[in-house]
Amino acid sequence: MGQLQRIQSVYLLLASLVGSSLFALPFASGPTKPEGILSDGYLTISDNIGLIVLTVLVVVLSLATIFLYNNRVLQMNLGKLNILVTTGLFAFAAYLFYTIQAIATLGGGLFMPVLVMIFVILANKNIQKDEKLVRDSNRLR
Secondary structure (H helix, E strand, O other), rough: OOOEHHHEEEEHHHHHHHHHHOOOOOOEEEEOOOOOOOOOOEEHHOOOOOHHHHHHHHHHHHHHOOOOOOOOHHHHHHHHHHHHHHHHHHHHHHHHHHHHHOOOOHHHHHHHHHHHHHHHHHHHHHHHHHHHHHHHHHHOO
């Protein structure tokens, strides 16, 4: 349970929870269409397999990174990969919203990838501080 006491673990847990919220929050809402991405009146991750894959990848990367606390370099690299995947998720969701923006209104889900990126960046900064502290203490020995 020691790994959950580190602040970067809390940030990564928050990133995975915020990423998981995308399963419930719509990116946009609008009038129902007989077919297409607004068939139920909402643009959600279930409307596109790419959104589902990217969202699951963001959540899994965030959770997996928590448990790699013994390998801080790998943690930082997975954090960078997570930022890249989250950027792709945001860009793809924004593109889908852009295609329907004339008839749809913005939903709260479109801002969640930005929160995930912020939490992962904060976690990476704290992981980097830990790595510097360990290197400095090893240098003193």
